Amino acid sequence: xxxxxxxxxxxxxxxxxxxxxxxxxxxxxxxxxxxxxxxxxxxxxxxxxxxxxxxxxxxxxxxxxxxxxxxxxxxxxxxxxxxxxxxxxxxxxxxxxxxxxxxxxxxxxxxxxxxxxxxxxxxxxxxxxxxxxxxxxxxxxxxxxxxxxxxxxxxxxxxxxxxxxxxxxxxxxxxxxxxxxxxxxxxxxxxxxxxxxxxxxxxxxxxxxxxxxxxxxxxxxxxxxxxxxxxxxxxxxxxxxxxxxxxxxxxxxxxxxxxxxxxxxxxxxxxxxxxxxxxxxxxxxxxxxxxxxxxxxxxxxxxxxxxxxxxxxxxxxxxxxxxxxxxxxxxx
Numbered sequence: 001x002x003x004x005x006x007x008x009x010x011x012x013x014x015x016x017x018x019x020x021x022x023x024x025x026x027x028x029x030x031x032x033x034x035x036x037x038x039x040x041x042x043x044x045x046x047x048x049x050x051x052x053x054x055x056x057x058x059x060x061x062x063x064x065x066x067x068x069x070x071x072x073x074x075x076x077x078x079x080x081x082x083x084x085x086x087x088x089x090x091x092x093x094x095x096x097x098x099x100x101x102x103x104x105x106x107x108x109x110x111x112x113x114x115x116x117x118x119x120x121x122x123x124x125x126x127x128x129x130x131x132x133x134x135x136x137x138x139x140x141x142x143x144x145x146x147x148x149x150x151x152x153x154x155x156x157x158x159x160x161x162x163x164x165x166x167x168x169x170x171x172x173x174x175x176x177x178x179x180x181x182x183x184x185x186x187x188x189x190x191x192x193x194x195x196x197x198x199x200x201x202x203x204x205x206x207x208x209x210x211x212x213x214x215x216x217x218x219x220x221x222x223x224x225x226x227x228x229x230x231x232x233x234x235x236x237x238x239x240x241x242x243x244x245x246x247x248x249x250x251x252x253x254x255x256x257x258x259x260x261x262x263x264x265x266x267x268x269x270x271x272x273x274x275x276x277x278x279x280x281x282x283x284x285x286x287x288x289x290x291x292x293x294x295x296x297x298x299x300x301x302x303x304x305x306x307x308x309x310x311x312x313x314x315x316x317x318x319x320x321x322x323x324x325x326x327x328x329x330x331x332x
Contacts, residue, residue, distance in 0.1 A: 004031035005209050006094075006177050011054055011069035013233075015284075016062065022284035024050050026233045028069070032226075034176065035203065037210040039224030039241065041217065041256065045281055047233040048213045049099070052179045055211075056096055057086040073177070092122040095170035096179040101162035105154040112138065112150025115169045122173045137168040141198055160191035167198060174206050181213045196222055217260050221245055229253045232281055232292035235311070239318035249320040252277070252293050291323070299324045 013025040025047050032038045040048045053059050055071055057078060071078045073093060098104040106114055115134035119125055125133065138146035141164040154162055163183060170178055180199065184192040203210055212223050220227055220241060227244040229237040229252065237250040248254045258275035279296035290305040297304065309321040314329065
């Protein structure tokens with residue numbers, strides 16, 4: 001197996017709130033190699049975007065604070081890097097496609113200017129050369145009339161075009177790692193498919209490692225090589241995309257997959273009922289010592305409420321954190 005380009009090890013992040021200290025990331029660990037795609041899934045508030053912000057060094061402080069762990073890019077610990085070094089890394093070695101392109105793009109600068117600024121900052125090109133490269137990047141993401149579009153402003157673009165511009169900006173300096181935070185939010189399914197095709201083409205061209213953050217299991221099936229399932233700031237299951245989707249181990253992962261509509265049946269009457277996970281995610285200030293999913297789990301017992309399950313490898317490279325699984329394994 002290739003050497004990982006990014007290694008996240010036991011990252012812990014806390015936020016101070018009026019209700020107390022919230023552990024928004026609790027021992028998050030994973031790695032990713034060049035040319036591979038890792039999907040991170042879970043409900044809103046599970047820690048997906050906070051994981052991305054930790055990698056980018058954008059945790060708002062205060063009230064947020066990294067209290068443990070490390071993030072290494074090509075062996076360099078980003079938690080020990082000075083802010084000047086992080087500015088060199090952001091947009092150059094690691095780039096991020098943010099969730100809302102309209103609010104992420106500056107409304108008072110043209111689209112081409114915003115891409116060219118990134119290029120000038122990291123590659124030191126002249127204004128003319130940076131503008132020419134910005135036009136080429138706009139062309140590379142499939143936007144027609146790129147020279148004219150480079151002179152236009154974000155509000156003049158459709159949602160799909162704005163998302164393509166965000167991708168062009170993120171890839172302008174050929175980063176080693178690309179973080180895509182809900183890259184197809186609010187886009188229709190046709191545009192979603194085009195965005196996924198574009199990301200695959202660009203990944204093939206630049207051998208970029210992609211971290212895909214989403215709650216859409218269909219997007220995970222389409223894009224990811226590996227999947228990491230998060231809940232209440234913790235990683236509760238990780239494995240290949242086939243293992244996670246075809247044979248989920250954790251009750252929460254099983255619930256996420258059961259929530260996906262099944263459209264294979266010829267008639268609505270033949271389709272299984274749409275399931276839901278009962279309850280809500282507990283406040284991060286009141287998780288306690290046990291399994292965070294215990295209040296919503298149908299298989300909960302006393303041990304789950306008083307002890308945090310550890311991550312255990314079960315089948316090949318398939319890991320999960322659940323006492324029910326440990327008991328079943330011991331009984332075999």
